[in-house]
Amino acid sequence: MSADRPTLRQLRAVVQKGRHREIGNWLARLVARPSAVYGTWAAVRAGASAHQVTSAAVLAGLASATAIGTGDRWGFVAGAALAHLAFWLDHVDGQVARWRGSASLDGVYYDYLMHHVLNMATGFALGFGLAARTGEVGWAAAGFLIALGWALLGLHNDCRYKAFIQRLKSTGESYRVDGGAGGRPAPAPGWPRRGLGVVAYPAYKACEPHVVLLGLSGLAALAAIAPVMWETCWRIGVGGMAAAAPTLAAARIRRSIERGATEAEFHAWFRPIDEASRHRPLDATAPDVVSTGSMQRESEAA
DSSP, X not given: OOSSSOOHHHHHHHHSOTTTTTSSOHHIIIIIHHHXXXXXXXXXXXXXXXXXXXXXXXXHHHHHHHHHHTOOHHHHHHHHHHHHHHHHHHHHHHHHHHHHTOOOHHHHHHHHHHHHHHHHHHHHHHHHHHXXXXXXXXXXXXXXXXXXXXXXXXXXXXXXXXXXXXXXXXXXXXXXXXXXXXXXXXXXXXXXXXXXXXXXXXXXXXXXXXXXXXXXXXXXXXXXXXXXXXXXXXXXXXXXXXXXXXHHHHHHHHHHHHHTHHHHHHHHHEEEHHHHHHHSOOOTTSOOEEOTTOOOOOOXXX
C-alpha cells in the first residue's frame, strides 16, 4: 500500500471513524462523511496536509460570505454552493489527518476556530447582503445580531470546556474520564413535549450550521427560479434569526449559570482517581485517565 497513492478501499478502511454513519447530524452522516473520502483521495495524492485542507475550507467559507454579502441574486447562489464546499472540506481535513497519522490538538483547535469564524461571517453576510440589495442599513445591524447570537451559542460550549481545563490545571488530583471517546455523561435531551421548550428546541436547531446550510440551499433555489419570493423569504429569515439567535444565546447562558450546569457537567465527566476506583476497576477497556492539565474532546464535524 502506497501512503501517497492509496485506493478508495484502503482509505475507507483507515479514515472513516467508527459509527461515522450514526453520530452527528444527518447531512454529515449521509452525505459529507461518505463523500469526503473522494476529496481525501485527491488531497492525499496532491500532497496536501490536513491543515491545508482546513485552510481551503476557511477560504471557501469566506468566499461564500463575500458572495452572499454582495446582495446579488446569482452571487447568493454561488455563496450557497461555496458554503456546501466549505462544509464538505471540513470533513475532508479530518480524514486526511487520520490517513497521514497527523491528527493533533492543533488540528482540532484550528477546526473549531474555523467554525467560529465562518459562522460569524455567514451570519453578518446574510444581513449585509440585504442591506446592499435594498439600501436599508438596518439589515446590516440584523446581520450583526445573527453573527453575535451564533457566536455566543458556540462559545457557550467552548467556554464551558475552557472552565474544565482551568479546574484540571488548578488541582493536584488526577482524573478519570467517564464517557470518553466522544461519548456523553448523559444522553442528549430530545424535543420537549410541553412548555417553552416546544418552541425553543426547534429554534435552537435552526441555528445549527447544517440547518443554516440547508436554509441557504432553499433560498438559493428560490433565487434561481423565483427572485421575488427569494427576497421576501430572505427578509423573513434574517429578521427572524436576528431576533431569535441572540435571545436564545442569552437564555441558554442565563439558564446554565442559574442551574450550575458547568459544575454539574464537570462532575458528570470527571472523577478523581480514588473515587473512580471505588466505583469500577481500572482495566484495559476503561475510559482514559486525565492527569492535571490534559483533556481532549472529539470534534463531531471532522
